[in-house]
Amino acid sequence: MSTRMMNRTIGRGLLAATLLATFCAGVAQAEEIRVLNWKGYGTDESWATEAFEAKTGYTVVHDYFNSEQEMLTKLRTNPGTYDVVMINAAFTGQALEEGLIQPIDTGKITNAADLTPEMAQSELLNTGGKTYGVPWVWGLTSLAINDKAFDQKPDSIEVMWDPAHKGKVVLRDDALEAVQFGAIATGQDINDIKDLGAVKEKLASLMPQIRTFWSSENDWNQMVAAGQIDVGTYWSGAASRAKVNFNLPVSFVIPKEGAVGWLDGLSIPAGSKNVDAALAFIDYMISPEFYVEWVNKVGAPVSANQKAVAGLDESAFNRAVLGDPAVAERVVFQKPVSDENREKYLQLWQELKAANQ
Amino acid sequence: MADSQPSAGRGQLRPALPLLLPAYLWLTVAVFLPLSAMVFFSFVTDLPMAGRDWAATLEHYAAFFQTDLYGRLLLRSLRLGLEVTLYCTIIGFPCAYVLAKVLKGRSREAVFLLVILPFWSNGLVRVFSWAVFLRGGGVVDLALNAVLPFEVSIDLMYSYPAVVIGLVHSYLPYMVLTCYLTLQAIDDSLIEAARSLGASRLTVLRRLIVPLAMPGLAAGAVLIFVPVVGSFMEPRILGGRSGTFYGTVIEDQFVAVFNWPLGAALSFILLAVVLAVLALAAPVLRRHGA
Numbered sequence: 001m002s003t004r005m006m007n008r009t010i011g012r013g014l015l016a017a018t019l020l021a022t023f024c025a026g027v028a029q030a031e032e033i034r035v036l037n038w039k040g041y042g043t044d045e046s047w048a049t050e051a052f053e054a055k056t057g058y059t060v061v062h063d064y065f066n067s068e069q070e071m072l073t074k075l076r077t078n079p080g081t082y083d084v085v086m087i088n089a090a091f092t093g094q095a096l097e098e099g100l101i102q103p104i105d106t107g108k109i110t111n112a113a114d115l116t117p118e119m120a121q122s123e124l125l126n127t128g129g130k131t132y133g134v135p136w137v138w139g140l141t142s143l144a145i146n147d148k149a150f151d152q153k154p155d156s157i158e159v160m161w162d163p164a165h166k167g168k169v170v171l172r173d174d175a176l177e178a179v180q181f182g183a184i185a186t187g188q189d190i191n192d193i194k195d196l197g198a199v200k201e202k203l204a205s206l207m208p209q210i211r212t213f214w215s216s217e218n219d220w221n222q223m224v225a226a227g228q229i230d231v232g233t234y235w236s237g238a239a240s241r242a243k244v245n246f247n248l249p250v251s252f253v254i255p256k257e258g259a260v261g262w263l264d265g266l267s268i269p270a271g272s273k274n275v276d277a278a279l280a281f282i283d284y285m286i287s288p289e290f291y292v293e294w295v296n297k298v299g300a301p302v303s304a305n306q307k308a309v310a311g312l313d314e315s316a317f318n319r320a321v322l323g324d325p326a327v328a329e330r331v332v333f334q335k336p337v338s339d340e341n342r343e344k345y346l347q348l349w350q351e352l353k354a355a356n357q
Numbered sequence: 358m359a360d361s362q363p364s365a366g367r368g369q370l371r372p373a374l375p376l377l378l379p380a381y382l383w384l385t386v387a388v389f390l391p392l393s394a395m396v397f398f399s400f401v402t403d404l405p406m407a408g409r410d411w412a413a414t415l416e417h418y419a420a421f422f423q424t425d426l427y428g429r430l431l432l433r434s435l436r437l438g439l440e441v442t443l444y445c446t447i448i449g450f451p452c453a454y455v456l457a458k459v460l461k462g463r464s465r466e467a468v469f470l471l472v473i474l475p476f477w478s479n480g481l482v483r484v485f486s487w488a489v490f491l492r493g494g495g496v497v498d499l500a501l502n503a504v505l506p507f508e509v510s511i512d513l514m515y516s517y518p519a520v521v522i523g524l525v526h527s528y529l530p531y532m533v534l535t536c537y538l539t540l541q542a543i544d545d546s547l548i549e550a551a552r553s554l555g556a557s558r559l560t561v562l563r564r565l566i567v568p569l570a571m572p573g574l575a576a577g578a579v580l581i582f583v584p585v586v587g588s589f590m591e592p593r594i595l596g597g598r599s600g601t602f603y604g605t606v607i608e609d610q611f612v613a614v615f616n617w618p619l620g621a622a623l624s625f626i627l628l629a630v631v632l633a634v635l636a637l638a639a640p641v642l643r644r645h646g647a
Contacts, residue, residue: 346614
């Protein structure tokens with residue numbers, strides 16, 4: 001039968017291809033680095049990997065994860081497979097504790113000198129005087145306002161409690177975000193909330209101001225477009241998209257009391273066979289040339305490299321709003337939250353919502 | 358619901374067995390097993406998954422009584438269920454009556470189609486379309502202001518009434534359909550006989566039509582009441598600040614904190630309460646139905 005013959009031919013072809021691939025892989029081993037990241041999150045842009053290959057001769061191969069837990073599992077079960085891994089700074093400590101990542105010699109990364117000091121020296125990424133993660137990009141959860149409702153941009157978180165905006169305030173329907181917001185409003189450390197009672201009281205006094213709880217970017221943008229809200233908690237990236245992509249009168253506010261930040265870092269797994277190539281790749285990832293192109297072609301969070309942010313247009317959101325060095329001082333980066341605290345926060349949040357109707 | 362069927366004799370059951378088997382097999386696999394798993398989860402400390410320690414416990418059921426949060430929300434949900442059922446009855450019964458007794462032929466088909474049409478659309482679409490109507494500056498607001506000489510501001514969005522409106526709209530077809538079936542079965546000559554014997558229209562309705570339609574009314578009420586008490590999607594989208602109900606709290610346990618055991622325990626408490634409510638209501642409904 002012709003189909004059987006065809007199958008056999010294909011089979012042979014596959015066999016040959018596999019052999020060839022194995023052979024090539026053996027040869028190319030030194031010239032290849034393996035990166036573990038979210039899909040479509042910067043490192044795997046084809047123009048970037050091509051530029052990196054042209055510059056250094058290393059080809060870049062990607063593998064992806066869909067959750068932080070999956071990322072950790074992949075590092076645990078495949079030691080020596082990856083050379084660079086993208087880890088949210090809240091999880092870098094856990095990866096280090098489990099011995100999954102190795103110290104990084106930042107002296108070999110030329111662009112490291114331009115990193116925002118607060119992030120480069122973040123205790124989330126540094127332990128015992130050694131660096132286990134290079135800060136890459138970051139973003140914020142803070143406030144955003146409807147420009148039409150304000151003559152002057154507010155500078156304090158207290159604007160949410162302002163009676164002038166009663167019934168025009170939104171909060172995201174998320175226990176963790178709400179509790180951390182309450183912690184900032186009561187002057188507490190979001191990662192170590194000592195007085196949960198004060199947070200509850202503060203949030204309880206906010207409830208009569210609230211119009212609704214938003215759950216998606218689309219909710220938020222529609223409410224602004226319909227003039228239903230004046231101010232609310234929002235994400236930096238979402239506020240930027242609302243302004244740039246949808247032309248909405250939205251401004252992002254980083255109040256003097258502080259804001260919640262997340263930080264993504266690049267680390268080198270413990271068993272990496274190609275540390276030099278990994279360092280070169282991290283160097284490229286935090287470089288201004290990569291970052292500016294990433295923002296302009298695709299859209300990206302804020303780079304931890306001050307020079308990279310300075311390379312953007314002066315009016316660019318990531319430079320004008322978040323690039324301000326004074327902002328970095330006010331940002332508190334989120335640490336991991338235990339299940340126990342998570343449940344405690346949810347109960348507090350549910351009680352608040354149920355009490356106010 | 359209301360009247361008991363005469364039980365089938367043993368002789369009739371045996372030949373029917375092969376026909377019943379697929380249905381019972383399906384019920385076992387699709388309903389009984391997952392539900393049993395949930396019962397099991399509600400009695401353990403953590404999900405029995407790889408790497409997690411777990412032990413048998415009653416703490417999740419105890420949690421219900423440790424704060425008044427859950428009890429209060431459950432009462433609120435029960436009240437919502439009663440209100441929605443009431444409004445569905447008030448709107449649905451006359452609608453079903455007109456369909457069954459007044460309209461004939463083509464027009465009946467057309468109205469019937471209009472009644473079930475919302476059923477064919479996705480629930481989320483229905484709820485979001487209400488959002489467009491109810492909000493300030495929305496369709497209702499604009500239409501009223503265009504007609505009325507004075508300025509009014511209708512902004513029902515994110516309130517308890519918005520949740521009720523959304524739920525009534527979603528569940529109304531159940532009431533119309535169940536009432537339509539029982540009303541249609543009422544022989545017209547009964548009504549004519551009552552009228553010819555001097556009964557007023559109101560008496561006919563009160564003494565004849567409503568009692569005869571009671572099985573349909575009861576079935577519709579149960580079909581509406583039970584899911585509304587546990588509803589979470591409509592309250593979340595339309596309720597805003599006042600959209601916290603027992604159902605949304607259960608949803609949070611599953612979705613937000615991954616605490617399945619507590620979520621499962623809360624669900625079974627809801628099930629027990631709903632069954633108790635129905636058991637209490639059953640004699641009342643039966644008396645009317647007889």
